[in-house]
Amino acid sequence: MRTTRPRRCVLAAIICSTLSSPAAWADGEVIAAFTKNQVDPHFEGVRAGVAQMAQRMNATVKNYTPTKPNNITEGMSQLEDVGVTKPNLMLFMPIDAKAQLPTIKRLIDSGLPIINYNDRGGDAPFLSFIGQDDYKLGYDIAKTLFDHLGGKGNVVILEGVKGSTTGDERKRGFDAAAKDYPNIKILASQPTNFQRLLGMQTMENLIQQFSTIDGVIAAADASALGAIEALNAAGRKNVAVVSINGVPEAVEAVKAGSLLAIAEFDGFKIGCVATAVGLNAIRGQSAPKQVTIPGAIITKANYAPWLIPYKDRTCPTPDAYIAK
Amino acid sequence: MTIPATLDTRSPSLSPDALALLGRLILIVLIAGALTAVDPGFASVSNLLNMLRQASLLFLVASGLTLVIIGGGLDLSVGSNLTLSACLAAAAIKTTGNPWYGVAVAVTSGTLIGFTNGLMINRLRLPPFLATFGMLWVAQGAAYWFMAGQTIYGMPMSFRYFGTGFFLGVPLPIWITLVVCVVCSIILHRTTFGREAYFMGANQTAALLSGIAVERRRLLLYVLSGLTAGIAALVYLARLNAAEPGIGEPLLLPAIAAVLVGGTSLFGGSGNIVGTVLGAILLTIIVNGLNLLNVAATWHPFVNGAVVLIAILADFIVSRRRSESG
Amino acid sequence: MTAPTQSQQRPGAGQFFSAIPGAGILLILMLALFTIANPRFVSQTNLVNVGLQASLLLMIALPMTLIILTEGLDLSAGALLGLSGVIVAEALLAGWSVFAACAMAFAISTAFGALNGVLIAYLTLPAFVVTLGTMGLMQGIALVMTNGDPVGGFTPAIETFYRSQLWIFPMPIVVAVALYAALWLLLYRTRLGNYVIAIGGNKDALRLAGIRANLVHLAVYVLGSAIVGLSAVLLIGRTNSAHPTVGIGMEFEAIAAVVLGGTSFEKGQGWLFGAVLGALAITVLRNGLNILSVDSSLQVVCIGILLILALLIDRARKHYSR
Numbered sequence: 001m002r003t004t005r006p007r008r009c010v011l012a013a014i015i016c017s018t019l020s021s022p023a024a025w026a027d028g029e030v031i032a033a034f035t036k037n038q039v040d041p042h043f044e045g046v047r048a049g050v051a052q053m054a055q056r057m058n059a060t061v062k063n064y065t066p067t068k069p070n071n072i073t074e075g076m077s078q079l080e081d082v083g084v085t086k087p088n089l090m091l092f093m094p095i096d097a098k099a100q101l102p103t104i105k106r107l108i109d110s111g112l113p114i115i116n117y118n119d120r121g122g123d124a125p126f127l128s129f130i131g132q133d134d135y136k137l138g139y140d141i142a143k144t145l146f147d148h149l150g151g152k153g154n155v156v157i158l159e160g161v162k163g164s165t166t167g168d169e170r171k172r173g174f175d176a177a178a179k180d181y182p183n184i185k186i187l188a189s190q191p192t193n194f195q196r197l198l199g200m201q202t203m204e205n206l207i208q209q210f211s212t213i214d215g216v217i218a219a220a221d222a223s224a225l226g227a228i229e230a231l232n233a234a235g236r237k238n239v240a241v242v243s244i245n246g247v248p249e250a251v252e253a254v255k256a257g258s259l260l261a262i263a264e265f266d267g268f269k270i271g272c273v274a275t276a277v278g279l280n281a282i283r284g285q286s287a288p289k290q291v292t293i294p295g296a297i298i299t300k301a302n303y304a305p306w307l308i309p310y311k312d313r314t315c316p317t318p319d320a321y322i323a324k
Numbered sequence: 325m326t327i328p329a330t331l332d333t334r335s336p337s338l339s340p341d342a343l344a345l346l347g348r349l350i351l352i353v354l355i356a357g358a359l360t361a362v363d364p365g366f367a368s369v370s371n372l373l374n375m376l377r378q379a380s381l382l383f384l385v386a387s388g389l390t391l392v393i394i395g396g397g398l399d400l401s402v403g404s405n406l407t408l409s410a411c412l413a414a415a416a417i418k419t420t421g422n423p424w425y426g427v428a429v430a431v432t433s434g435t436l437i438g439f440t441n442g443l444m445i446n447r448l449r450l451p452p453f454l455a456t457f458g459m460l461w462v463a464q465g466a467a468y469w470f471m472a473g474q475t476i477y478g479m480p481m482s483f484r485y486f487g488t489g490f491f492l493g494v495p496l497p498i499w500i501t502l503v504v505c506v507v508c509s510i511i512l513h514r515t516t517f518g519r520e521a522y523f524m525g526a527n528q529t530a531a532l533l534s535g536i537a538v539e540r541r542r543l544l545l546y547v548l549s550g551l552t553a554g555i556a557a558l559v560y561l562a563r564l565n566a567a568e569p570g571i572g573e574p575l576l577l578p579a580i581a582a583v584l585v586g587g588t589s590l591f592g593g594s595g596n597i598v599g600t601v602l603g604a605i606l607l608t609i610i611v612n613g614l615n616l617l618n619v620a621a622t623w624h625p626f627v628n629g630a631v632v633l634i635a636i637l638a639d640f641i642v643s644r645r646r647s648e649s650g
Numbered sequence: 651m652t653a654p655t656q657s658q659q660r661p662g663a664g665q666f667f668s669a670i671p672g673a674g675i676l677l678i679l680m681l682a683l684f685t686i687a688n689p690r691f692v693s694q695t696n697l698v699n700v701g702l703q704a705s706l707l708l709m710i711a712l713p714m715t716l717i718i719l720t721e722g723l724d725l726s727a728g729a730l731l732g733l734s735g736v737i738v739a740e741a742l743l744a745g746w747s748v749f750a751a752c753a754m755a756f757a758i759s760t761a762f763g764a765l766n767g768v769l770i771a772y773l774t775l776p777a778f779v780v781t782l783g784t785m786g787l788m789q790g791i792a793l794v795m796t797n798g799d800p801v802g803g804f805t806p807a808i809e810t811f812y813r814s815q816l817w818i819f820p821m822p823i824v825v826a827v828a829l830y831a832a833l834w835l836l837l838y839r840t841r842l843g844n845y846v847i848a849i850g851g852n853k854d855a856l857r858l859a860g861i862r863a864n865l866v867h868l869a870v871y872v873l874g875s876a877i878v879g880l881s882a883v884l885l886i887g888r889t890n891s892a893h894p895t896v897g898i899g900m901e902f903e904a905i906a907a908v909v910l911g912g913t914s915f916e917k918g919q920g921w922l923f924g925a926v927l928g929a930l931a932i933t934v935l936r937n938g939l940n941i942l943s944v945d946s947s948l949q950v951v952c953i954g955i956l957l958i959l960a961l962l963i964d965r966a967r968k969h970y971s972r
Contacts, residue, residue, distance in 0.1 A: 038946055039570035044473030062943035067465075067950045069570055072896050074936075076889065077703050081940035084696040085688070098802040099889035099896070102809060162622075162798035163893075191621050191798070196564055197571060201378055205615040208371040209363075222568075225477075229565055233488045234370075249477045249566065450961050451916075454909050457902070458961075461954030468947030577782065584779045591776060622793040629786020633769075636779050 028059035029088035029282060031275065034078070036095050037069035040194065040222065041247040042267040046118060048310035049271025050091060056315065057279045062087065070161075072096045079103045083112065089278045091271075092126075093118035097165060113282050117274035118267070119165045128287040130274040132265055134166050137244050137295045138173020138219075141263035143180070144297055145215045145242045148260060152183035153214030156206050158192040158199055158227060160219035166265075167194070170219045170244060187213065192223040199226030207234045218243040221250035221262065228258050246298050251306040254298055264295040264306070272315035280318070291321050341596060344587040344639055348602040351638075352609060359613045366616055373495055379608035380501035383601055384559055386579040386586075387504050388438075388552030390600045393583055394512070395545040396525035396592030397452040401441060401459035402553045402579055407572030408467040409434045409557035414476040414567035423483035426561070430554040437463055438550015442543035460576075467569040477566035487562025497559050501601070504552065508597040511548075521545060525592025581628065582607055585635040606631060671912030671924055672963030673931040676956060680931070684938035691941050698820060704933040705826035706888070709881035710904035711925040712826075712833050713874035718908050719837075719918045720849040720870055722770060722777035726762070727878050727904060729788035731897030734759050734882030736792045739892035742804035752883060759879025760872055762788060767871030771864045785901075792894035802891035812887025822884050829877065834922055846870055850918020907932050910960045931960065 033050045035043040047063055054061045064082060066074035075095040080103060082090065090107070092114050094100045101122040108114055108125055116126040145155065157174055160167025171189070178186050187210050192199040199222060206213065207230060216231075216239060218224035224243030231239050240260040243250060253259035273291055281287035298306055305313075359366040385402055392399045409430040417426035437459060444455040489496045512518035520541050524531040532538050561567055586603030588595025610627055684691040710727050717724050734755040741751035762784060769780045816824045837843035845866040848856045856863040886892045909915070910931055911924025935956050939949045 032943075037570070038468045038471075038473055039568055041474055047473065063946070064940065064943070065946040067946055067953065068899060069573070071899065072889070072893055073706075073885075073900065077699075077936065078940050080699045080703070081696070081937050082943075084690055084693060084699060085941055085943070086690075096800055096889075096891075096893055098800045098891035099893055102888070102890045163800055188618070190615070195570070196566065196568065197560075197574075200564065201611075202615070204374050204378065205612055208365060208368070208374055208612075209616060225566065226564065229488070229563065247475075249475055252478065444958065448962060448965055450958065450965070451909070451914070453915060454906070454957060454961055457906060458954040458957035461957070462951050463954075465947050465950030465952075465954065468950055469945075472947075580778075581782060584776075584782065589776065590778045620794075620797075622798050623790060625786045625793060626790020627786075629783045629788075629790060632779060632783035632786060636775050636783070637769075637773075640773055640775060 028054075028057070029279065030085075031059050031061045031089045031091060031278070032082045032085070032087040033061055033063050033091040033271075033275075034075075034093055035063065035065045036075075036093060038065050039069050040220075041249070042221075042245055042265070045247070045267030045310050046093075046271040048313075049268040049273075049315060050275045051271075052311075052313075053272040053275035053315045054279070057276065059088075059275075059279055061275075066095070070095050072099050076100060076103055079107065083107050083110065086112070088113070089282050090114045091117055091274050091278060092121060094121040094165075096163075097122045113278065115274050115278040115281075115287075117270050127281050128274075128277050129290045130270055130277055130293070131291075132270070132293050132295050134169035134265075135173045135176075137263040137265055138170035139177045140173075140295070140297060141242045141244055141261065142174045142177035142217055144261050144263075144299075145217060145240055146177060146181045146184050148240055149184070149214050151181050154185050154187050154210065154212050155215040155217060156187050156203075156210070156213055157189035158202060158216065158218040158223045159189055160191070160223075161193045162191050167191075167219055174217050174219075192218070192226070194220040194222055196222040196226040199223030200230045201226075203227035203230035204234070207231070207236060213239055215239065216241040221245040221247050224259060225250060225253060228253065232258075244295075246306050248307060248309065251298060251303050254300060254303045255307070257300065260299070262298040264298055266293065266295070266306075268310050268313055269293050269316055273318045273321060276315075276318050288318070288322050291318055293321050340643060341587070341594070341599075343642060345596075345598055345602065347638060347642060348585075348587065348599065348606065348635070351635075352602065352606055355606075355609055355613065359609075359616060363616050366613070371612075373498070375608055375612045376605070377495045377497050378612070379601075379604045380495075380497040381556065381559060381563065382575070382578055382582055382608060383501050383604040384497075384504060384552060384556035385575050386582040386600050386604060387508055387597060388549030389579055390583050390586070390588055390595065390597050391508060391512070391521065392452075392545045392549045393588050393590060394525050394592060394595050395521040395542060396528055397445065397542065397545060398456060398590070399438075399441060399546065399549045400453065400456040400576060401437060401463055402549060402556075403572035403574070403576035404460045404464040404467065405434055405437045405550055405553040405572070406557045406560065406575065407569055408437070408463045408470070409554045410561045410567045410571060411467050411471055411476065411569060413557060414479070414561055415470070417479055417483060418476055421480065423480060426483065427558060430557045430561075431551060432554075434550045434552075434554020434557060435547055436550070438547045438553070439543065441550065442546035445546070446539045446543055464569075464573065471567075471569045475566050475568040479561065479565050484562045484565060487559050487564075497563070500555070500559060504555065505597055505601055512597060517541060517544065522593055525594070527593070578607060578628075581632055585632055587635075587639060603635075606635070671910075671927060672960035672967070673910040673912065673924070673927040675963050676960050677927060677931045677934060680934050680938055684934070684941065687938075688941050691938060696937070696941065700930070700933050700937050701823045702820060702888075703937065704929045705822040706881070706884060707900070707904060707907060707929040707933060708826045708926065709829065709884065710878055710900055711907040711929045712829055712922065713877045714901075714904045715908050715911075715913055715920060715922055715925045716833065716837065716846055716870050717777070717874050718850075718905070718913050718915060719847055719920050720867055721916065721918060722870070723781060723905065723915075724766065724871070724874055725778065725781040725901050726766065726785040726788055727781075727874070728897035728899060728901035729785040729792070730759055730762060730875055730878050731882050731885060731900060732892075732894050733762075733788040733792040734879040735886040735892035735896065736795055736801060736894050738808075738883060739801040739804050739886055740795060742808070743801065748805065748807055752880065755879050755882060756876060759875045763872040763875025763879075764868065766875065767868035770871060771867035789895065789898065796892075796894045798894060800891045800893040806890070808883060808887045809890045810887075812884055822888075825881075825884065830922070830926065837922055842866065842869070847918050850916075903932060904929075906957060910957065912964060931956065 117130040244263045246264045413426040413430035416429040582603040586599030907928035911928030913920025
C-alpha cells in the first residue's frame with residue numbers, strides 16, 4: 001500500500017472538494033434553507049417543498065443541516081457561516097430558539113431577510129412565520145382519541161423533546177384535551193424525543209407497568225411507530241394509537257389500521273408556503289406576519305393524499321392559507 | 325511480568341475474574357430485589373424477559389467491542405457501523421423481498437467496515453481511537469447519503485421473527501445473545517486466538533516478540549467487532565421494523581459503558597464477555613427500574629454515570645491487592 | 651507559513667517543515683482550495699467567524715492537550731461545559747452577581763476536576779471510564795437542574811462580554827490566545843510543565859525522583875476542568891442562554907483536534923500548538939463546507955476523511971524523514 005504519498009493525499013483532497021464544489025449560481029435568488037436533521041422524514045418533506053416551490057419560482061436552494069442531529073452549536077455555526085455567503089433569503093427553523101436568537105437578530109440587522117418556519121424562533125423581526133399551531137394539533141388529536149374511546153379509558157402520552165416548542169406546545173394541547181374528559185385517565189407521560197427506539201422501549205416498560213392501556217398519544221410519528229411495535233410484540237392488539245406528523249410510513253400504518261389517526265404536521269406544505277412567502281416578500285410584495293397552515297386529522301377515511309411521495313406532490317400556494 | 329503468569333489467569337482458575345462477575349451478579353440481584361420490593365410487577369416473567377430483551381440489543385453491539393478492547397484496541401465505529409448495515413440491509417430486503425439477502429448484506433457491510441478499521445490500524449499504523457473515530461463519521465455520512473432523509477420500513481414477517489419472535493417462550497434476541505455470548509466465550513477462553521488476544525492486550529511488544537502474528541490477530545478482532553455490529557443491525561432492524569440513519573449513534577457510549585461496567589479493562593488484556601452481558605443487564609435494569617418508579621427521564625444520565633463509577637470503584641477495592649502485586 | 655508544498659517534496663529538508671503536522675498541511679490546502687472556490691471564504695467576516703468558532707473549541711482542546719499528554723482523556727469536558735453554563739445562568743437568575751455566579755461555576759468545575767483527578771491519579775483508574783462516569787453525573791445534574799429546558803433571560807452582560815472587542819479583536823479570540831499563552835508558559839517554561847510532560851512518559855521515574863507525581867497528575871485534571879468551567883461563560887454568551895446538553899459531543903471534537911495536531915495518546919508525545927492547528931483544521935473544514943453549501947451527508951464523510959488524511963500525512967512525513 002503506497003497510498004500514503006502526500007501527492008495522493010492532495011489529489012484526494014482535490015477530489016473531495018470537487019465532489020462538493022457548489023452548483024453554478026442560477027439566475028434567480030439563492031435561498032438558504034435550514035432543517036434540523038437528516039434523520040426524520042418530516043424534514044425531507046420540508047426540503048422537498050422548498051425545492052419544488054423554489055424551482056417553480058425560479059430560485060436556487062441551498063440546504064443546511066447539522067451533521068449531528070439537532071446539534072445546537074453546529075446549528076449556530078452554520079447560521080454564522082451562511083451569513084457570510086449572503087443568500088437572498090433565509091428559511092430558518094430553530095434547533096433551540098433561545099440559543100440561536102442572538103445570531104438570528106444579528107443576521108437580520110445585517111439586512112438578511114429571514115423567514116421563520118416549522119418551529120417558532122422567538123421574538124426576532126422575522127419577515128413572517130410559517131408553521132402550524134402545535135397546541136391545536138395536540139388538542140385535536142387527543143380529542144380524536146378520547147372520542148374514539150367513548151370518553152373514558154386509560155391513556156399514556158409519549159412526549160417529544162422537552163424544551164422544544166413543538167414538543168411543549170403539543171404536550172400542552174394533550175393536557176388541555178384531557179381536562180375536558182373527566183373519565184380519561186392519563187397513566188403516564190414520558191419524553192421519547194420524537195424517536196422510534198425510545199418510543200418502543202418506553203412503551204415496553206409502560207406495558208409492564210400497566211395492565212390496561214386503552215390509548216396512546218405520541219407527539220410524533222416515529223415514537224408512535226416504535227410504540228406500535230412494542231404493543232404488537234406484547235400482544236396488546238386493542239390499543240388505539242394516535243400521533244402527529246403524517247410521514248409516509250405512518251400514513252401506511254393508518255391505512256393498515258395499526259395507527260388510529262394522525263394530526264397532520266405537514267413539512268412539505270410548510271416548505272412550499274415558506275418559500276413562496278419569502279420569495280414574494282423579497283420581490284416586493286408585502287408578507288403576511290404569520291401563516292398558520294391548518295392540520296387535518298388523517299384517518300382511514302382520507303389518508304390517500306398523504307401516501308403520495310413528497311416529490312410527486314404539488315405545492316399549495318400561500319393564498320390557500322391566508323385569511324382574506 | 326512473565327508470560328506464563330499472564331496466560332495462567334486465563335486457565336480454568338479464573339478466581340479474580342469470577343469474583344468480579346459474582347460481584348456484578350450480586351449487585352444485579354440486589355437491585356432486582358429492591359425493585360421487586362417496591363413494585364412486585366418487576367419480578368414478573370414478562371417484565372424480566374422484556375428487560376433481558378432490551379439488554380440483549382445493547383449486548384450485541386457491545387460484544388465484538390469487548391473482544392477488541394480485550395485485545396488492546398478500541399472501536400468507536402460500532403454505532404455508525406450498525407446504522408449503515410441496518411440501512412443497507414433494509415434496502416436489500418425491500419428490493420428483493422428475501423430476508424436472507426438482507427442478512428448477507430448486513431453481515432458483509434459490518435465485516436467490511438471492521439476489516440477496513442483493522443487495515444487502517446495495521447497497515448497505516450493509525451491509533452485505534454482515531455481510525456475508528458474517522459470511520460464513525462464516514463459510515464454515518466454514507467448512511468445519511470444512502471437514505472437521503474427517508475426511512476425504509478415494512479419488513480416481511482419472516483424477517484421480523486429475529487427481533488420479535490419467541491422460541492420456547494423466550495424472545496429470539498435473547499437466544500441470539502446467548503449464542504453470541506457462548507461463541508465469544510469459546511473464542512476467548514478455548515482457542516489459541518483468544519489467549520493470544522489477551523496476551524496482545526496485556527503486552528503487545530511481548531506478544532510480537534514471542535512470535536504471535538499480532539497484525540493478523542488484530543485484523544480478526546476488528547472484523548469480529550464489525551460482524552457483531554452487523555448482526556446487531558439485523559436484530560435492531562427486525563425489532564424496529566424500520567431503518568433510519570439515526571439509530572446507531574446514541575448506542576456507542578452505552579455500548580462502551582456496558583463493556584467497561586462489565587469489568588473489561590480499557591488497557592486491554594483482561595475482562596470477559598460474560599461481564600459485558602452483566603454490564604448490559606445492569607445498565608438496562610436501572611433504566612427499567614427508574615421507569616417503573618416513575619422517576620423523570622432527566623435522572624437517567626446521572627444514575628448511569630453513578631453506576632459506571634460505582635462499578636469501577638468496586639473493582640478497584642476488590643482487586644487492589646492483586647494489582648499492587650502485579 | 652511559506653511555501654508549504656516544499657515540505658512535501660523534500661521532507662526532512664528543514665526542521666520547520668517536518669515539524670508541521672498533517673493538520674497544518676491540510677489546513678493550508680483547505681485555505682487555498684476554499685479561497686479559490688469562493689473568495690468570500692477569506693472575507694473579514696468569515697475569518698472572524700472561523701476565529702470565534704475555533705476559539706470555543708480551543709478552550710476545551712487546550713486543557714485536553716495537557717490531559718492527553720499525561721496519557722489521559724477527559725470525556726466529561728463537554729458535559730461540564732453544559733453544566734457550568736447552566737450553573738452560571740441559574741445563579742444569575744437567582745440574583746447573584748456575575749462574579750459570584752462565575753465563582754460558583756468555577757468551584758463546581760474544580761470539584762469535578764478534582765474528582766476525576768483523584769480517581770485517575772491516586773486510584774489509577776482508567777481515565778476513559780472515570781470520565782465516562784462523571785460525564786453522566788454532570789449531564790444528569792444539568793438536566794435535573796433545568797428539567798431539560800434551556801435557561802435564558804439572565805443579565806445581558808454575559809452576551810455583551812462575548813461580543814465585546816479588545817482593540818480590533820473579538821473577546822473570545824483574545825481569551826483563547828491568552829489561554830494558549832498561559833498554558834504555553836506553564837508547559838514549557840515552568841518545572842510543573844516538565845513534570846506534566848514527564849507523567850505521560852514515565853510517571854514512576856518522576857515519583858522515584860522524589861516528585862509528588864500524583865499531585866501533578868491531579869492538578870492537570872483540576873486545571874483542565876476549571877478552564878472548561880470558565881469557558882462556559884463564553885458559550886452562554888454566544889447563545890445568550892444555557893442549554894444542559896449543549897456541550898455533548900464537543901469533547902470528542904476537542905480530542906480529535908488535539909490528536910489531529912500531532913499529540914499522541916502514548917508516552918506524552920505532543921505539543922500545545924498542535925491543538926491550535928487541529929482546532930483550526932476542524933473549524934475551517936466545517937466552515938468551508940458550509941460556505942460552499944456542501945450537502946450535509948457529504949460533510950459528515952469529509953470530516954471522517956480529513957481525520958484519517960491528516961494522520962496519513964503524519965505517517966508519511968515520519969516515514970520520509972527517517
